[in-house]
Amino acid sequence: MMRACLTAFLALAGAGTMVTDAFADGRLDARYRLSLGGLELGRVALLVEIDSNSYIASGSGRLTGVVQAVSTGKGTAGARGAISSGALAPRSFAMEAESDKKSEAIRLVMTPAGVSDMRVEPPVVPSPDRVPVADKDKRGIFDPMTAALVMVPGTEAPVSEKACERTLAIFDGRQRYDLVLSYERIDEVKADKGYAGPAVVCRVAYRPVSGHKPNRAGVKYMMKNKDMFVWLAPVAGTRVLVPFRASVATAIGIAALEAEAFETREMVGSRATPAKAGLP
Template sequence: MMRVCLTAFLAVAVAGAMVAQAHADGRLEARYRMSLGGLELGRAALLIEVDDTSYIASGSGRLTGVVQAVSSGKGTAGARGAVRSGELAPRSFAMEAVSDKKTESIRLVMNGGGVTDMRVEPPVVPSLDRVPVADKDKKGIFDPMTAALVLVPGTEDPLSAKACDRTLSIFDGRHRYDLALSYERIDEVKAEKGYAGPAVVCRIAYRPVSGHKPNRAGVKYMMKNKDMFVWLAPVAGTRVLVPFRASVTTAIGIAQLEAEAFETRPLVGTRSTPAKAGLP
């Protein structure tokens, strides 16, 4: 269950969509605090750069607070792709995570929304109680980092119910799942540094497709969970929204990710290179 929560958080939980026109040219630098039941679990950072033809997204996270005294852990993730005909078209995704017990890495190469090459270490161990990932499950998907971008169509204010009108098909190298969003309300949010203003609140429904073990208690709990939400805030000067806050009710308290810094500006000058973003 916590793996699903943290994947959603570091992927920044939600989004990525097809739009009529991108109209995006901006940069976001954000820092987040992760907590469970009010106690700090970790810190995360996010960098997004997007224009009318391409995007780069990279993030990092690490365990802190009382959890760090028990177990160390940190990770990085990055994605890049094109914006074509008003659609996000992921091209590559990379993730590395290190803890006391193991090191994990995933590399995906995509073309036209489908996975053309992948490397997962350690590899997934075949199991009779695991739903196998079929070839069709790797097509028409977003990687978790690309799913951190929401491009809202039309000319009206992107901070509207349209931002939540979508179901995201996500493949992270091990699991294929859908996140179905639905509109809840508009809230006011404020970071310690940067953005202060309205955010669109979407409810999230988790729907596993393959790669999971249906009989696991954590999977069943997340499928029934009605208390998962994301707050989407704008990247200034664009029609792009990204998560400002996310919350998931768990059996031991509310797991939450919230921006402490959320700074956006026009994209000017040299963009981040794939190496800096941790991409293949």
């Protein structure tokens, strides 16, 4: 569950795309509330730092609210990469999560050719009803954290339809899936602390590729789910958007991630690597 908190919602945001213009260095420090049917389930923090040559994204989360009575859980996730030829080029991704029932860890190392090394603990158990992940499924992909950064080309305002015009190829170490984004509208959003302004709303469709079990009810439900949305807001001084809000309809209510703090600014001088990023 914690792994989903840290990666699934972030993956709704999209992947980097070509950029034709230079942009300033920028930083985002955000705090989110995770809820289901209006009841708080957890808290998630996100830190993004980006300059003309590289980026770092790191997140942490923990279960809170009524769910703590039946389960405990916390986790971290992080990614780093280069900005090469005007596009995000992921280099590493790490995720660690633990609960009262199990712990897991995933580490990916990536090159322009795809995933060059990976470690998944516990390992995926072979199963005849699971679609195997082929080598080709590990090429041309983004990790879930890099997928939280959306670079919008052109000279017009980044908060636009262009942010939603993409199909995202994501590999999380266990599964390879596509998220198909389409434009819905522009909304005004306001955090309790920080950003207030426009956000572009994208509808999201889930398309599993490999690593999944096609006959599972949950997989079938998500493939048919037409009520998944993400609200993308800008990082100051850049052409980068990140999630301000995300929502997914489930059988027991709306699962939502929403920013309570969304503090963003242009960066001056060198940046420090986050101490708790969980990066390789």
